[in-house]
Amino acid sequence: MTWLIAGSIGGIVAASIALGFGWLNGSTLLVWLSITFSVASAVFLALAYYRSRAEAASPPVIDPPERVRVRAAARGDGSSTAEMALFDEDSGMSPPSSGG
Numbered sequence: 001m002t003w004l005i006a007g008s009i010g011g012i013v014a015a016s017i018a019l020g021f022g023w024l025n026g027s028t029l030l031v032w033l034s035i036t037f038s039v040a041s042a043v044f045l046a047l048a049y050y051r052s053r054a055e056a057a058s059p060p061v062i063d064p065p066e067r068v069r070v071r072a073a074a075r076g077d078g079s080s081t082a083e084m085a086l087f088d089e090d091s092g093m094s095p096p097s098s099g100g
Contacts, residue, residue, distance in 0.1 A: 004048035011041035 015037035022030025 004044045004051070008041045008044035008048065011037045011044060015041065 015034045018030045018037060019034035021027070022034060
């Protein structure tokens with residue numbers, strides 16, 4: 001999306017330069033080129049606005065927690081580390097159960 005905004009700013013700069021030279025030289029071609037750059041800048045800004053609204057409306061992507069290595073606690077299997085998800089029941093880091 002930032003390339004759309006950068007393209008719009010670049011189009012505005014190009015339109016200004018083309019209009020300035022077209023006005024100084026009396027060239028209608030450069031004036032029309034300036035108008036074309038202005039219209040392209042407006043289109044880029046409209047697309048950037050549309051994409052930012054769509055991005056803001058979409059739910060954020062949340063990655064699952066990474067797997068971590070923890071030391072095995074009092075296991076008889078002989079392994080010194082075990083791989084498990086962060087909040088697995090065996091990790092000892094699961095939220096406390098509500099007793100009701």
